Amino acid sequence: MTRILLVEDDERIAADIAATLAAQGYIADLEADGEEAWFRGDTEDYAAVILDLGLPGMDGLSILKRRRGNGRNMPVVVLTARGAWSERVEGIDAGADDYLPKPFQMEELIARLRSVLRRHAGQASSLTTIGELSVDERKMRVAVRGVPLNLSSLEYRLITYLVRNRDRVVPQHELIEHVYASDAEPDSNALEVLEGRVRRKIGRDLIETRRGSGYSMKEPEA
Amino acid sequence: MTRILLVEDDERIAADIAATLAAQGYIADLEADGEEAWFRGDTEDYAAVILDLGLPGMDGLSILKRRRGNGRNMPVVVLTARGAWSERVEGIDAGADDYLPKPFQMEELIARLRSVLRRHAGQASSLTTIGELSVDERKMRVAVRGVPLNLSSLEYRLITYLVRNRDRVVPQHELIEHVYASDAEPDSNALEVLEGRVRRKIGRDLIETRRGSGYSMKEPEA
């Protein structure tokens, strides 16, 4: 059975989500208080956690961090207020598995939840290889030619998103949304800088720039 | 035409589903035996699979996993016995695209099937070929005789528009509208220049000029 811990203080939103989850066959335990949520997440066994970062009492971030501290390792989908910039990066650092800026579509939430569950429970499928690059999403490991790489969280998110969508061209705005879990800042070449840093680590020619369109992983020709 | 592979051993249910599918315009191939189903799913081409997990002979889960193992990637809607939660979780891991606990309403099944098909269609690698030219809209890649081309975004837009409308002559003003975002510039031979650049890359005789009317892709005679 699939139990989900839902940490959300806004009653209306919480009810919505809970209903949707139920309709999809998940069992949702609702928790509005951060402290309490942390306790429950630590003692009971959930398949995943949906966590709103805008909590009173104890902020979601601390939960995330503490969660990481002990052995437990359930996947976490984080809900953030749109544009809460500082929360984003920190949250990513703290180890969220996926992000969803509010407001969002319920289908979107379900989709992410599914993918997070699948990835987490993942078997052999969590290891993806493209040429000499291998990505193990379960272990959060990226290696080139077998040599493990030291990636920051943003770099890791960039790679995994590209790898997951390796069969198409990912527009930069989409990449930004997923890497930073929110809409882009107006003018900033942050993504390009990140792109460059990643390239320096994994090799210059694995990510292809499609000028005017986006980026895509370059599959080695068979 | 949309063919669905229906893997279900209960004859009554199978007949029900098959009838419903037929009524909705799908063509359903029924298969009661798991082993056999796996074989068919692997050799024939279906738009989707409806799979009952409670199969004798070979359990549905193995089919799912094997399916993921090889290249094939048709969407799968899984039917589970009520409350068979463990199956469900495993199923998710194995890569089912949607679930339906028994008993269910036929409308519900159709709805899920539709949504799964729709979702999947968005990911299909849409590959069009005209003679030696192949256009993969998903990867945004154009190749001639298997050799991938380096096209700018305008060039790419030009080609795809022509390819999409290969069965008619596209007037230049229409081409301009679609290649450039709306408003055409008054007098300028920009399009002709673009046209030339594209031709130089894909081969001089693939695009035919209809003097005074427009352009059209030249289909090789069969």
Add this chain to the structure above:
DNA sequence: CGCCCCCTGTCAGCTTGTTGTCAGGTTCAA
């Protein structure tokens, strides 16, 4: 508390690809 290191955004300058313009040439249809 203070130090240091890592992460990451900003900035400025640079490189390179893209694209419209133009001038002249070529083709085609009447």
Add this chain to the structure above:
DNA sequence: TTGAACCTGACAACAAGCTGACAGGGGGCG
């Protein structure tokens, strides 16, 4: 034959993307 439609190579302006340097902030550790 003639004029309009179309093609082409060259060029210059522009924009997209890349890079190295730098600084602020946070976390870890003594």
